[in-house]
Amino acid sequence: MLKHITLLLLLCSFLFDIKAQHPPVFEGMVTDTNAIALNDLNINLVKYSYGKPKISFLAIHDDEDTGVKAAFEYIQFNGGSIIDCQYGGTRNFKFSKDGFNFQTDPNSIYTQEGIIMGLVKYGNVDNDEVLMQLERTGNLILTYYNPKKLGYIFTLHNNADGGFGISSYLKGYELESAADSVFINFEMDNDDLILVTDLKLFNRLKQEKVNVILQSPDAPDDGSLSVYAMGKNIPYINVEVQHGHQYENLRLIEIAVKALYDTYPALKTKALE
Secondary structure, three states: OHHHHHHHHHHHHHHOOOOOOOOOOOOOOEEEEEEEEEOOEEEEEEEEEEOOOOEEEEEOOOOOOHHHHHHHHHHHHHOEEEEEEEOOOOOOEEEEEOOEEEEEOHHHOOOHHHHHHHHHHHOOOOOHHHHHHHHHHHHHHHHHHOHHHHOOEEEEEEEOOOOOOHHHHOOOOOOHHHEEEEEOOOOOOOOOEEEEOOHHHHHHHHOOOOOEEEEOOOOOOOOOHHHHHHHOOOOEEEEEEEOOOHHHHHHHHHHHHHHHHHHOHHHHHHHOO
């Protein structure tokens, strides 16, 4: 299938020039928007769907478009949906409250400890109402994505060249404590990887010889969706590639979807109900 998609990717690279604000790009795609007000920051959770439900993706950061583009490609040929968080084309949530400015990573708001850590990282934190508002925002995103119904969480992230990568999880590096096991294919780009929280998924993905990380049950509580998912015993997949690696993003999505349904075939049946 990927051979048939290659030419279409060239066309879509032109169609997706509008950063982080994606119109429907092929006939039959439908959208639905759930709006969240975080003080003076407007967050739109835009759900793009096509065909049968099948797989459901979630893109948290509004400056990470390669994953969204790859998801559109996957959905066009296979059906499914993606919820894209749109709030101005930036990575972080930036808002004000009572004359003070606040900032946090939207992937740090899914546990109470993570919410505090996320705010501390960027400055102001001493506002109980802001803490409650961020907790509410995280809950609304989860409610809209609905992992309880899906039975999994499948996120899409992008990173910069030479920064964060699979080597970040090796012994002696900054994310060592977050990883239980790491499998590296040295023929792949260090920045292109899959992270999971489930040993069965990890072992299945190792068979595909792709860069894959199994998150440790003792990973620091940073409020991320992967930590949330592990705490709730929900299978979690994050396909993460370097910005611009759209073809590789699509390849890893296809591998990860197959691994998910091979490992948990009941989820595929459930998706089509």
